[in-house]
Amino acid sequence: MSTQSYFPVPPGVGMEENFLSLDDILLSHERLPVRTECSFPRLGFLERSSDAHDIPEGTKMELPLWLSKGLYERKRKVLSVDLPKVYKEGWRTVFTADPCVVDLHKMGPYYYGLGSQILHFDSPENSDIAQALLQTFIGRFRRTMDSSQNAYNEDTSALVERLDSLEKALFR
């Protein structure tokens, strides 16, 4: 069946998600490392490494983005959210050195999307993260657009494999 008439809800721009977008729903399923700042009684079964009845305060675990966003409060009584490796200083330096070299699909297929969402958690590194996202995108954009214009007869799968999902959508 031709794709001409099916127009799915696109992902949101920047820090906003589109409620009905399948892409944003998948994006917000990605897991983040968190630390609980209070206890969660009777929900011990969610934390696979223990048999406890409750999740005690100070537990380090992974929660999906949607749940982290839902529970997070600025005053930090509930959760503190850590940065995944890709957004930390070490990796940010790699990106500034040469943005085109990295396989963004392997780093979690929603590098830009997840990065934008992480800004919701008030990390002191937020402005550096935002800068890194932008610079990486700009650096890779030129390369991606050039290749897509010249892709008429060539096999582009090797290049497309290393793109994040936002870049893939642009490429098409």
Place this chain on the structure above:
Amino acid sequence: MFCEKAMEMIRELHRMSDGQLPAFNEDGLRQVLQEMEALYEQNQADVNEAKSFGRSDLIPSIKLRHCCLLRNQRCITAYLYDRLLRIRALRWEYGSVLPANVRFHMSAEEVQWFGQYKKSLASFMRSLGEGEGLDITQDIKPPKSLYIQVRCLKDHGEFEIEDGTVILLKKNSQHFLPRWKCEQLIRQGVLEHVVS
């Protein structure tokens, strides 16, 4: 973790990025609604306990379950909405009569929705061109010529054109036909435009 079933349903649709309509996942929907009911009941119980015994320490868990309820609701709504977008596309791709194998994949409510959509579109089209009507589902791309060369990809039986002549559409036969008559059959995969 909660909401795994709902995610399965979302992935099922996301996989079919070309707009195909999979069978309506009635079973999945039922399971998600059951999970929501269980979450809701646990929260009701905890809220009552928190109020009656001052157990404010239960509040984070209540909040967590509430997030799961909202998440399930979001997934179901997006699932149903995306399916409607696909069904709407069917009117434009296949015309107003859907092939049986596609109808089979739709729920009763979706079939009803399709009927309503068809009606809205038809009355809109009738209102165009000063009451004369205009079929906007034809010629979606600007045509280059009025007649086109087509090859038949499968047996489709007899086909009547404007001046009364009947053409027999047999697999691999080629014909020179008015473009607008062929469009729908090309989209359905019965005919293929031959570009020499």
